[in-house]
Amino acid sequence: MPEQDDGEHEFDLRWADAATHKEPSARARMLAARWKENPPEPVPFRADPGPAARSRSSWLSTALVLGCVIGVILLLGYVRFQAPY
Template sequence: MQERHEHDDQEREFDLRWADDAEHKEPSARARMLAARWKENPPGPVPFRAEPDHVARRQRRSGWVSTAIVLGCVAGVIVLLGYINFRTY
């Protein structure tokens, strides 16, 4: 029985090597679906980066909000430590 199991493993390994070494590899189902869809209706060009005004507007607003939150937290910690230090004396 052990001999049969080893024989099956060797055949399976051979099949995997044969499949990996194949010259032509079939595309995945998603790749085939997209190729068929794009053949009839090709996608339009997509920019690599987002629109500059959209990014600038979002960064400007979130930058100020983030800065205010960080400075507020730092000020809160300083006040808290000062209060604790004042109470201990």
């Protein structure tokens, strides 16, 4: 098997994952430096929801959809009735 230069070796992901020391990402380093001087304020796990927006009731939406379906069925029936064979 011929010798290969270091640049020609295929990157082995398993070898990289098994490394004992992993360098943090640039974003992690940036946030660590920023938070060292100005730490973020604590945030609750789930914030209290604000007032809920009033939505239309489900029966109104159902009636609208059924009305549209019935209108399309009637329109298609009318077009077919009017078309000569």
